[in-house]
Amino acid sequence: MKNFFNLLFLCFMVTILVACSNKEQYLTRVDIQQVGNDESIEEEKMIVDLVTLDSIKSLLEEIHWETKSKPDLEGSEDLIATLFYTQEEDMPDQLYLYKMWFNPDDSLSIVSNNEDEGYGTLDEEYADKLKILFEEYL
Numbered sequence: 001m002k003n004f005f006n007l008l009f010l011c012f013m014v015t016i017l018v019a020c021s022n023k024e025q026y027l028t029r030v031d032i033q034q035v036g037n038d039e040s041i042e043e044e045k046m047i048v049d050l051v052t053l054d055s056i057k058s059l060l061e062e063i064h065w066e067t068k069s070k071p072d073l074e075g076s077e078d079l080i081a082t083l084f085y086t087q088e089e090d091m092p093d094q095l096y097l098y099k100m101w102f103n104p105d106d107s108l109s110i111v112s113n114n115e116d117e118g119y120g121t122l123d124e125e126y127a128d129k130l131k132i133l134f135e136e137y138l
Helices: 002-020 050-060 124-135
Strands: 026-034 045-047 064-066 079-086 094-102 108-112 119-122
Touching: 026 050, 045 050, 050 124, 108 124, 119 124
Parallel strands: none
Antiparallel strands: 026 045, 026 079, 064 119, 079 094, 094 108, 108 119
16 A cells, blocks of 8 residues: 555656646747848837747747758848747747748748758748738838
């Protein structure tokens, strides 16, 4: 009987440890800068609205990443976005820099500084929604 309670206690502790080790990252801020035709960079705009951040995160989850691909993108990017992710309260934010090109077919091409992502594309349905969200702040 004592072994049963020890086993039960051990299972309980493992469950608590697994539940407390949530590794989800929370998008806490997005800074965006528009890039002009002459490659000038506009003033940085900050997005901190929780509903907007949740929408941005959901849209970015639809990106099709190609980690080993070298994109052949013409011209300078249209937009630069810096994403601030928080994993734990007392830890510094993780920053991801996205350079974005809006393509003639209304899709979006993205180059990330995160080596797990690399180059990605977002189809026109999601790219249009993301563009509308960003335009509210530009």
